[in-house]
Amino acid sequence: MISPSQWLKRLLPQGLLGRSLLIIIMPLVMLQMVSIYVFYGAHWETVAKRLAKGLAGDIGAVIEATRAFPDPEAQAVTLAIAAAKMELDIRFVPGGILPNEPPPPPSSFLERAMAEAMDERVQRPYRLDADAFEREVVIKVQLSDGLLEIYAPKKRLFSSTTTVFILWMLGTAMLLFGVATVFMRNQVRSVRKLAVAADRFGKGLDVANFKPEGATEVRQAAQAFNIMKGRIQRQIQQRTEMLAGVSHDLRTPLTRMKLQLAMMGDAEGRADLEEDVAEMERMVEGYLAFARGEGSEKPIPASLPDLVDEVVGRFRRQGSTIDLHSEGKLVLALRPDALSRALGNLIGNAIRYGGHVWVRVGQRTDAAEVLIDDDGPGIPEASREEVFKPFTRLEESRNTGTGGVGLGLTIARDIVRTHGGDVLLEDSPLGGLRVRVRLPL
Template sequence: MARLTPFIKRFLPRSLFGRSLMIIVTPMILVQVISTYVFYDRHWDLITRRLSGAVAGELAFVVELLAEEPSIEGNEPIFEMSRRHFWAELTYRPGDILPNETLVPSGLLEEKLTRELNQRVKFPHRLDARSIERHVKISVQLPNGVLDFTTTRDRLFSSTTYVFLMWMVGSSLILFAVAVVFMRNQIRPIRRLAAAADSFGKGSDAPGFKSEGAVEVRLAASAFIRMRDRIQRQISQRTEMLAGVSHDLRTPLTRMRLQLAMMPGGEDADALRQDIAEMEQMLEGYLAFARGEGTEQAQPVDLDRLLREVTNDARRGGRRVVLRSEEPLTLTLRPNAFKRALTNLVQNACRYGKAVEVSARQTDGHVEIDIDDDGPGIPPEKRAEVFKPFFRLEGSRNPMTGGVGLGLTIARDIVLGHGGELVLGDAPQGGLRATILLPV
């Protein structure tokens, strides 16, 4: 059974809409199958047998009346009564003999009528339900000739069969249409909630979203709206706090820089200036990581132009940076934040490699940006750790994170904020490959 489960799941619908319809339609189909079986076994079979028995009984009655009369002239009243009461046309062919062949019955109607004729009519007979359209002809071999008994097929078939089938098919189609419309209306709020959550996760505010739909969907939507408001409020509070912290920390550093400018030069003064510059760099890294560029609004951005700006800035530092972009790409991004992530990755590659290659292309549902260098790379067992804040590889004061251990952390945080993914691997040149995957 455990082996059959994955096999069965491959044929089951994956969407909630498809599964809901399957839950509704499957019992309906089972009910229709059971109803059809009961109708066929009880009603259709029983009614067809009774109708066939009535026609066979009428014929047997007429045959017994005519069998003892050697001539047909005295039996005209019997023929007339059969036309009037049995809705049957009787013709007599004196001296004729039935051919020595038997027609194989086709279908339920002919099978039931043949069975009833065999039980009720004691003379040789032959059933023909095909030569005359919408009529059945039964020929009976009498002692002095052949009696033809012709009646309509309607007498052997109940119209309730068509009514039942039309009712089943019609009601099933109506119920299916109602189920499709109802389920679409129920699924639509869930899709809107998913779209709003995805948009918010990529940096958009999703301001037009409101709770609607079933009670459970409204609860989930209301929880999402409250969560969105709390996150926005926390980001706003954190940004305001960091602005104050930035101002408070920059003030003493500025005073120290002014005091050093008035001091005579020397090794001690140069060392202090270097320490102040490093402190400012660390402060910028800390603030950028904590701020997370959360207040910037997403907008359509020409990715090719953004990549050219980043690579041109890197070339000004004297590095050889090559850009390969297959086609113009436009994505909804927070431009300053994403540019910062690209800059961190490109500067990291330039710091450890002599040749850097940046490429961008669109794959199935994603845009892939690769940043390759020919440097020493990062051991596979360390690639997960370099994304941790303030982590630095041993043996390097300014490793893969821009001096304070935050470069890759900030880059990944920005990429994740756009709904993407940042992955480290091996470059074809032997160095490090940083791959950004962004949903289209």
């Protein structure tokens, strides 16, 4: 069952722009609701009562004038004055009688206000009909000698300030909402640019000439991002140059050692020394490969299925059995040489420790995935993160005669992470190890 807090979170906007506008709109709506309550509860109610009392007072004055001057000519003058000065169309029906039944209860506030005013200022039986005509209110008052019918315009009971007030509130609210949307969109745009720059840098793409803009806090975050980017790039360059330099410097003594071994002839212990030198040479090559994983290759749009097919083709030409399946076209910004080296390391490990290898390439939600399954011994779950550390080999579960210095998985994950992705190890449904390579789209 969904809790109220979770239900509320689902209703709230997820983006910064939507939430910022909500922060602006909610107080505005609450202010308008309070204003409307105050207006209708005080101002409009007071005005409506005064208008009703004014109309009832005019009707009462006309009735008193007709009683004071019962002459037909005087009554006609009174009714003419009422029509000209009071906007009241009054007709006298001699002998007219109101229905002998209680009046219907007032259905609106205006009818209640008019009823109170008639009881106060006229004090005679009456009937009020506000729905008979579109622009007039009909009021019938019982007199001793007949029925007085008064047709009064509805504008005498309705104040135009109500419509003006509502239109003013809606107009200003829409204007403020438009201005707030424009300003907030400009502020959010700078945050989005910062997010795009961080995402591109996380994927190893070039983020050149990123200019801080927007509010002070956003500029500070953008400047901090630029400083962080420069530090990370310098650190990567220094590490690459150090590893490359050390590996290159080791080649000279190794070459001298190989030359001396060749001149030793069949001396005792030569075979062991040659094996040690060969092991050192493999380690130096591993260092150089690790350094090249952070190389300066630029990302370019490339087809991931074609790249995987090329890597698998190299192993097939060497006699390996690999089942490859690709799902459609997937074009990403890739460093083809570096990613080819990473996939080669992963597929090579699967071939080395399994009898058969299955490779799948496809799109999964928001990422492209390469799945590499083998039917080998696998890797214990507790050791799956350990094997990504440099120079780590699980001798208890891997063949000790396979060689290597423990940098293959390290180099592969390092390259994939420079693309913004990751390499994960899982149990394979085929009984061995599954390597999941995720690359963001």
